Amino acid sequence: MADGENNRAMTPAARCPGMSYTDLLDLDTRQVPEFLREESLLELTDAPLAADRYTSAEFAALEDEKMWPNVWQFAAREEDFPEAGDTVVYENAGKSFLLIRQEDGGVRAFYNVCLHRGRKLRTQSGFSKELKCPFHGFTWNNDGTLKEKPCPWDFQHLKEDKMSLPELRVDRWQGFVMISEKQDIAPFKEWAGPATAHYDRWRLDECYTAAWIARVIPANWKVTAEAFMEAYHAVVTHPQILAFTGDANTRYDLYGDHMNRAITPSAVLSPHVAHLHDQQHILDSLVAFATQGEKGGGPRRPGSRFSDTEDAGASADISDPVMARKLTAEANRKTFGEMSGRDFSDISDTEMTDNFTYNIFPNFSPWGGFIPNIVYRWRPHQDPDHCLMEIRILMRGKPDEPKPKSPPMHLIGEDEPFASAGHIIGAGLASVFDQDMANLPFVQDGLKASANKEVQLGSYQESRIRHFHQTLDKYLSA
Ligand code: FES
Numbered sequence: 001m002a003d004g005e006n007n008r009a010m011t012p013a014a015r016c017p018g019m020s021y022t023d024l025l026d027l028d029t030r031q032v033p034e035f036l037r038e039e040s041l042l043e044l045t046d047a048p049l050a051a052d053r054y055t056s057a058e059f060a061a062l063e064d065e066k067m068w069p070n071v072w073q074f075a076a077r078e079e080d081f082p083e084a085g086d087t088v089v090y091e092n093a094g095k096s097f098l099l100i101r102q103e104d105g106g107v108r109a110f111y112n113v114c115l116h117r118g119r120k121l122r123t124q125s126g127f128s129k130e131l132k133c134p135f136h137g138f139t140w141n142n143d144g145t146l147k148e149k150p151c152p153w154d155f156q157h158l159k160e161d162k163m164s165l166p167e168l169r170v171d172r173w174q175g176f177v178m179i180s181e182k183q184d185i186a187p188f189k190e191w192a193g194p195a196t197a198h199y200d201r202w203r204l205d206e207c208y209t210a211a212w213i214a215r216v217i218p219a220n221w222k223v224t225a226e227a228f229m230e231a232y233h234a235v236v237t238h239p240q241i242l243a244f245t246g247d248a249n250t251r252y253d254l255y256g257d258h259m260n261r262a263i264t265p266s267a268v269l270s271p272h273v274a275h276l277h278d279q280q281h282i283l284d285s286l287v288a289f290a291t292q293g294e295k296g297g298g299p300r301r302p303g304s305r306f307s308d309t310e311d312a313g314a315s316a317d318i319s320d321p322v323m324a325r326k327l328t329a330e331a332n333r334k335t336f337g338e339m340s341g342r343d344f345s346d347i348s349d350t351e352m353t354d355n356f357t358y359n360i361f362p363n364f365s366p367w368g369g370f371i372p373n374i375v376y377r378w379r380p381h382q383d384p385d386h387c388l389m390e391i392r393i394l395m396r397g398k399p400d401e402p403k404p405k406s407p408p409m410h411l412i413g414e415d416e417p418f419a420s421a422g423h424i425i426g427a428g429l430a431s432v433f434d435q436d437m438a439n440l441p442f443v444q445d446g447l448k449a450s451a452n453k454e455v456q457l458g459s460y461q462e463s464r465i466r467h468f469h470q471t472l473d474k475y476l477s478a
């Protein structure tokens with residue numbers, strides 16, 4: 001390619017040969033929502049990215065100054081702090097925020113900082129009758145108004161009406177509590193864009209956090225997040241899932257500045273192993289993955305995204321090219337319908353089977369569809385070479401039962417594998433994360449050692465990464 005040509009913005013046109021995700025929708029046994037059929041691409045360049053975006057302290061400082069304060073951040077799930085007085089301490093990019101459930105069920109968010117001499121008011125989430133600073137005892141009510149200043153005779157210069165805790169913007173969407181430091185930011189749905197409407201169907205507000213794990217990863221938060229923005233790496237990094245994952249058939253869609261998605265078909269063969277073309281083999285591989293590490297049953301793992309074994313393992317008609325999908329979808333309708341007390345009989349095969357990996361800029365990935373949904377969040381941690389990656393699994397609750405409170409976040413030690421949390425999210429899924437983690441520290445090291453200090457991206461399969469950086473640049477140059 002001639003110099004400069006890859007700086008021209010174009011819509012990527014080439015696709016993996018063979019059946020596409022859209023073709024699969026034509027074979028669905030139910031009506032498929034139109035927003036799954038519609039492709040949404042934007043014009044992007046093919047120019048390389050600078051490696052120091054991931055490694056330099058200056059770049060991270062620019063993100064802290066220009067990006068994080070000006071976006072909506074996923075700070076908590078509603079079920080993390082259900083009762084009046086429950087609090088969540090949410091920290092990111094060097095700042096600490098305090099969310100408090102109000103008497104009327106509302107949520108307020110404050111800077112978690114005492115207005116006397118700056119001590120953090122709380123260091124961890126939990127119940128709060130009032131907000132009493134542990135240093136000298138300045139105290140605020142849970143609504144942020146000042147309650148008491150010890151020795152008031154010494155603070156006659158501090159006027160009550162100026163002593164309420166500074167607040168952040170709060171918005172609530174699908175059970176997620178979003179906060180922003182930017183007072184004049186558009187409401188969350190307007191800011192994130194019309195693709196938020198896809199969730200009107202999936203209703204993650206009906207779900208609760210069934211599992212929540214996290215680990216500090218020795219790689220930049222963007223390096224880590226980007227490992228979950230493309231399915232391109234599956235063929236080499238996750239060979240065990242090719243027997244039931246349409247990695248190269250993944251659809252990538254981009255929406256405005258702040259949202260994009262990958263839809264990776266499940267219960268189909270990867271185009272990389274198309275010669276296997278055996279529907280029973282697909283089903284058997286999927287069941288083996290779902291039940292990995294389980295000998296003789298046992299209690300259901302809280303974060304399992306899979307159906308009960310005997311349902312998914314039904315014998316397949318190998319002449320039907322999507323029989324494994326149909327059987328998997330049907331097993332999921334039954335298992336997750338019973339678990340949630342809901343009727344999924346009209347829900348499409350794709351929404352009962354596939355992986356809807358949506359991302360909302362900058363660091364929030366709430367999956368869509370009707371099987372238990374993964375939610376990722378990535379935050380910088382201490383320096384540009386580390387991040388905290390969190391994984392939640394949301395389960396749909398029964399309509400007539402109160403949602404359980406979230407379990408505490410299970411923090412995996414930095415020297416421990418995700419496999420150590422296999423009893424929470426399942427050994428198969430944990431092994432996939434460990435495979436991802438086997439790359440990330442070496443990506444971080446390699447970016448620093450690079451001779452040309454450039455990163456190259458595929459035009460289509462890595463379009464979400466480019467989209468993400470394009471939006472990041474808009475914030476950094478604003
Ligand atoms: S720093 Fe909080 S009361 Fe002094």
Ligand SMILES: [Fe+2]
Binds near residue numbers: 233237238432
């Ligand atoms: Fe991966």
